[in-house]
Amino acid sequence: MDSNPASKPSDDDPILTTSAAARLLGVATSTVQLWMESGAIESWKTPGGHRRTRLSRIARLMEPAAAPRTATVGQAVEAALSAVSPAEFRPQEAPSYPVADSEATRLVALAASGLVDSPPEARFDRIVRLASAVTGSPIALISLLTAQRQWFKARVGLAAQETPREWAFCSHAIMQDETFVVEDTSADARFRDNPLVQGDPHIRFYAGVPLRDKAGNALGTLCVIDREPRKLRATELQGLLDLAEIAMEELPEPPAS
Structure with a gap:
């Protein structure tokens, strides 16, 4: 203000x-x-x-x-x-999804980025198309996580624009320093009852890389999804990591002092 x-x-x-x-x-x-x-x-x-x-x-x-x-x-x-932030960017008191100690700071950074609910952009659309191609995955997403929902800045292979935050595999991924991989959701107690596993798009494989701004805040992920259990080959994983680095370069700069 x-x-x-x-x-x-x-x-x-x-x-x-x-x-x-x-x-x-x-x-x-x-x-x-x-x-x-x-x-x-x-x-x-x-x-x-x-x-x-x-x-x-x-x-x-x-x-x-x-x-x-x-x-x-x-x-x-x-x-x-948190009391002066919009509800969507205010940490929940008892979230049903995992959060880091820095969640409040992360949400403020996400709000300041202006990315949530912004129009599609070719630079991000290209990244998800390439992520899908280099990993052989039918679904690729750039996912941003507010306190209430998972919103897709860019997507290929998925019709939905968003899901509830409680369903987001990416809530786990943003807490990691490296790629978060679930090779078979049906064998993982954290995810096998998830509505995105039990229903459309029937996720069986997930791999997500945190997308951090220049200040280190994980605003979301670049992730790929398959409907069959699988593993990423070393070349596929490296391709996903390289594309995540490109996506991070495209994130808005934190405000200058």
């Missing part, structure tokens, strides 16, 4: 840079930039394009009431920001 930087005298409420705010909050500067750009932290831009905020706005986030007594400052900030 942009606001008038002269709303209070600076000696009463000092102006902070993104790096100064990050030091106070105990989080990365890039994380504060995302929070400012998304409006979660009230800020404004200088004529040079740098984000600034007031000490009072950061101090409010650091109040102990923002989170349980045992929470760190970073967790308290995430709890405070």
Whole structure:
């Protein structure tokens, strides 16, 4: 949110840079930039394009009431920001899917990217077509994960535009550093009762690579799916990894400080 930087005298409420705010909050500067750009932290831009905020706005986030007594400052900030985020980008209290400790930060970054519900783009469509071809998979997706749904920025071989987040294999994949592979869903207790396994598209094989922005937030995955159990050959896996790297280069840059 942009606001008038002269709303209070600076000696009463000092102006902070993104790096100064990050030091106070105990989080990365890039994380504060995302929070400012998304409006979660009230800020404004200088004529040079740098984000600034007031000490009072950061101090409010650091109040102990923002989170349980045992929470760190970073967790308290995430709890405070979740209250001002749209519901879809607000962490669920007791999700029925796995989440990392950084889920709140990840959701803020995803909201700031502007990718969810954006129109199709040829650069991403090409990537999923190539992923399908190089792995011999009938389905390939670029999947983005909000708190409520799995939305497909690009897809081939699948008619659906989205699924509930609870059904998303990609919820498991974004928590990995490497490719997440399920060679036979019918033999995996985590997935064999999943509606996407029991019904259309009848997933039996899944391989997903996390797609991380420049700040390291896993916004979603590049994944391939088959209706038969299988393994990826080394060349197929490398091709999928290479395409995921290309997809990550196409992700929007985090906001500049």
